[in-house]
Amino acid sequence: MPTTDTLSNELEPVTIENPVAGIDQTKGDFQYDVTYEFDAGTGLTEKTVDYISAVKKEAPWIREFRQNALKVFRAKPMPTHWATKDLENINFDKIRYYLASGQKPKRTWDEVPDDIKRTFERLGIPEQERKYLAGVEAQFDSEAAYSNIKDIVAKQGVIFVNSTEGLREHPEIFRKFFGKVIPTGDNKFSALNSAVFSGGSFIYVPPGVKVAQPLQAYFRINAENFGQFERTLIIADEGSEVTYMEGCTAPKFSTSTLHSAVVELVALKGAKIQYITVQNWANNVFNLVTKRGVAHEEAEIKWIDCNIGSRLTMKYPGVVLKGRKARGEVISIALANDGQHQDTGAKMIHAADETTSNIVAKSISVGQGRSTYRGVVHIPKHLKGCKNNTECDALLINTNSRTDTYPAITVRGDRNYVQHEASVSKVNEEMIFYMQQRGLTEGQAMSLAVNGFVNDLARQFPMEYSVELKRLIDLEMEGSVG
Amino acid sequence: MSSLVIQDLHVAIGEKEIVKGLSLTINSGEVHAIMGPNGTGKSTLAKVIAGHPDYTVTGGDVLLDGASILEKEADERARAGIFLAFQYPSEIPGVSIANFLRAAQQARMAEGEELDASAYYKRLYAKMDMLKIDRKFTSRSVNEGFSGGEKKRCEILQMAMLEPKFALMDETDSGLDIDALRIVSEGVNTLKGPNLGVLMITHYQRLLNYIVPDFVHVMYDGRIVKSGDKSLALELESKGYDWVKKELVTA
Numbered sequence: 164m165p166t167t168d169t170l171s172n173e174l175e176p177v178t179i180e181n182p183v184a185g186i187d188q189t190k191g192d193f194q195y196d197v198t199y200e201f202d203a204g205t206g207l208t209e210k211t212v213d214y215i216s217a218v219k220k221e222a223p224w225i226r227e228f229r230q231n232a233l234k235v236f237r238a239k240p241m242p243t244h245w246a247t248k249d250l251e252n253i254n255f256d257k258i259r260y261y262l263a264s265g266q267k268p269k270r271t272w273d274e275v276p277d278d279i280k281r282t283f284e285r286l287g288i289p290e291q292e293r294k295y296l297a298g299v300e301a302q303f304d305s306e307a308a309y310s311n312i313k314d315i316v317a318k319q320g321v322i323f324v325n326s327t328e329g330l331r332e333h334p335e336i337f338r339k340f341f342g343k344v345i346p347t348g349d350n351k352f353s354a355l356n357s358a359v360f361s362g363g364s365f366i367y368v369p370p371g372v373k374v375a376q377p378l379q380a381y382f383r384i385n386a387e388n389f390g391q392f393e394r395t396l397i398i399a400d401e402g403s404e405v406t407y408m409e410g411c412t413a414p415k416f417s418t419s420t421l422h423s424a425v426v427e428l429v430a431l432k433g434a435k436i437q438y439i440t441v442q443n444w445a446n447n448v449f450n451l452v453t454k455r456g457v458a459h460e461e462a463e464i465k466w467i468d469c470n471i472g473s474r475l476t477m478k479y480p481g482v483v484l485k486g487r488k489a490r491g492e493v494i495s496i497a498l499a500n501d502g503q504h505q506d507t508g509a510k511m512i513h514a515a516d517e518t519t520s521n522i523v524a525k526s527i528s529v530g531q532g533r534s535t536y537r538g539v540v541h542i543p544k545h546l547k548g549c550k551n552n553t554e555c556d557a558l559l560i561n562t563n564s565r566t567d568t569y570p571a572i573t574v575r576g577d578r579n580y581v582q583h584e585a586s587v588s589k590v591n592e593e594m595i596f597y598m599q600q601r602g603l604t605e606g607q608a609m610s611l612a613v614n615g616f617v618n619d620l621a622r623q624f625p626m627e628y629s630v631e632l633k634r635l636i637d638l639e640m641e642g643s644v645g
Numbered sequence: 646m647s648s649l650v651i652q653d654l655h656v657a658i659g660e661k662e663i664v665k666g667l668s669l670t671i672n673s674g675e676v677h678a679i680m681g682p683n684g685t686g687k688s689t690l691a692k693v694i695a696g697h698p699d700y701t702v703t704g705g706d707v708l709l710d711g712a713s714i715l716e717k718e719a720d721e722r723a724r725a726g727i728f729l730a731f732q733y734p735s736e737i738p739g740v741s742i743a744n745f746l747r748a749a750q751q752a753r754m755a756e757g758e759e760l761d762a763s764a765y766y767k768r769l770y771a772k773m774d775m776l777k778i779d780r781k782f783t784s785r786s787v788n789e790g791f792s793g794g795e796k797k798r799c800e801i802l803q804m805a806m807l808e809p810k811f812a813l814m815d816e817t818d819s820g821l822d823i824d825a826l827r828i829v830s831e832g833v834n835t836l837k838g839p840n841l842g843v844l845m846i847t848h849y850q851r852l853l854n855y856i857v858p859d860f861v862h863v864m865y866d867g868r869i870v871k872s873g874d875k876s877l878a879l880e881l882e883s884k885g886y887d888w889v890k891k892e893l894v895t896a
């Protein structure tokens with residue numbers, strides 16, 4: 164268990180002043196005072212990394228892993244030769260790399276502190292839904308504040324813990340795959356995450372176990388200049404099935420905030436993993452996430468990814484199709500409002516015969532919002548019977564919006580099949596007038612149009628997530644007119 | 646008892662004046678028909694009353710129950726009871742008719758009030774039956790891939806659900822086959838009554854056999870140039886618009 168026991172004297176509890184006092188806290192922008200018992204200060208040095216490792220009482224190999232990652236992070240340049248220059252505005256010295264609320268993961272709802280419950284209420288997770296969900300692992304700042312795995316899931320042998328606990332209690336399971344799907348040096352931000360990660364979920368599903376209910380986690384960023392670096396690793400053993408859902412809302416802050424997660428999925432032979440994200444970051448957040456899965460023989464990995472909000476999101480969920488007949492899918496929805504840049508896409512790396520991949524990406528750009536699609540589909544020459552389908556649709560909601568598509572499809576050999584379609588459309592003013600004529604406000608009309616645009620994808624989501632997505636779109640669109 | 650009063654209305658698009666001083670009063674319970682050659686401004690009139698943002702009112706006023714609506718947004722006018730059955734209804738990809746009408750009804754309710762879903766569907770199905778619209782249309786996207794006649798029927802379905810005070814029907818009859826014309830007309834006739842005023846824009850006397858107007862107006866070059874009862878439509882049918890134009894010149 165992390166963090167409640169005594170530590171040396173210099174690690175005194177610190178009270179952070181509410182950084183949003185006096186600013187508008189409506190909608191998803193809210194914040195409560197929290198006493199952070201553990202605080203690594205701002206900036207990133209070897210000491211910061213040692214501090215985090217010490218607080219978490221990690222094994223030496225993890226500390227070394229982190230320190231090595233820090234070196235890699237420092238050595239790697241910013242990827243500005245292809246990505247936006249806005250990355251240069253991240254001031255790594257001003258970021259707080261570790262904060263924990265100092266609570267043990269809780270098993271029952273009653274044990275959860277009231278202010279955290281209030282946060283959940285503001286997030287709008289209905290009580291019934293929490294009960295309905297098989298296991299809720301809700302992240303409050305860096306550590307899990309609440310985790311409850313229902314008996315059924317635990318009885319099935321499913322391990323659902325936070326990353327600290329996973330590495331400490333189950334190294335025999337997690338160490339083998341940790342950092343293997345996404346090596347530390349994959350990119351600058353995966354290296355950063357590897358140095359300072361905390362929080363996130365570790366899940367292991369035993370062979371043949373089909374987890375009936377989706378496992379769920381909510382993440383938020385809750386302090387100014389506070390970066391969040393979750394690390395998630397999901398292993399679905401042979402023939403097992405699991406769905407994981409991740410949702411985010413974040414308070415609005417006056418200075419930039421960095422979120423940089425690493426998510427690794429391993430679907431062993433015949434296993435199925437579905438990973439669903441609906442996120443709504445405040446529009447000063449840099450959200451730079453590396454997500455990748457490895458699908459073994461006849462396994463299936465599906466990423467469903469909705470990106471709303473943030474200042475800059477860079478995220479290209481990928482699947483390495485490693486075994487024969489493996490399947491990979493990325494379904495993504497991105498909404499870029501004024502001042503936001505959604506740079507999203509997908510990577511499909513075919514590495515075995517008869518593997519199939521499907522990418523459907525829809526982006527919506529509003530006002531000065533900017534959407535970019537980047538795709539990589541790689542099918543080497545020696546493979547046969549591989550298929551890829553890529554579809555990118557962009558919707559522009561006024562003339563200033565910008566959308567770019569960079570599909571990189573490298574298919575060698577002639578025994579494989581690839582299909583690519585792209586479209587760009589504008590919200591039609593006659594359509595908005597038509598809807599207004601029926602009594603909908605301009606904002607409602609816009610949000611209905613946008614919901615209609617993503618509807619065929621949203622239908623594939625679990626009910627509560629499509630409802631949440633709709634609500635987020637409503638909030639975005641209503642704020643965007645007038 | 647409501648009234649929709651159009652007073653000496655002038656409408657321009659850009660620099661071009663399209664409606665040039667048009668006055669008309671419609672009371673609830675009345676059916677008015679407007680006929681007139683292509684391009685004289687009939688649709689413009691209807692869209693301006695509904696609050697289309699492309700048009701500029703350069704003079705005159707439109708009053709609903711004595712109060713001007715010209716400063717109101719299109720959606721406020723709609724919620725106040727103005728309904729426009731479009732000559733060319735828009736398609737809304739991905740939004741089903743059921744969800745669209747539900748949103749439209751929800752928009753008419755007070756904050757915090759929730760639409761009773763089962764009562765709503767019951768009503769929707771009843772209206773669909775009245776207009777002989779197949780149930781499977783409820784889950785189809787609004788107007789997407791609809792035939793011309795299906796679109797028009799869908800407009801009347803929306804009108805039936807939203808129960809406006811004034812309905813502006815712009816060429817609802819065009820594109821309808823003979824049976825559909827009868828079904829739609831019967832539908833409109835059931836909606837007609839002391840609480841509804843109707844302004845019907847049409848090119849064909851045929852429609853007026855089904856929905857019998859109390860008044861017929863001829864619009865030409867942005868104005869109403871002649872008004873009468875239903876016999877005026879018959880006269881137009883036999884004599885054509887040249888007759889009206891000649892009268893205008895001699896007047």
Ligand SMILES: Nc1ncnc2c1ncn2[C@@H]1O[C@H](COP(=O)(O)OP(=O)(O)OP(=O)(O)O)[C@@H](O)[C@H]1O
Binds near residue numbers: 681
């Ligand atoms: N948005 C617009 N931009 C430019 N011109 C317009 C626009 N809307 C209407 N007009 C012009 O205004 C005139 C009147 O058009 P309107 O559609 O009102 O005619 P109408 O009487 O409904 O004709 P029809 O019988 O063919 O439906 C036409 O010359 C038309 O081209």
Ligand SMILES: [Mg+2]
Binds near residue numbers: 688
């Ligand atoms: Mg017309």
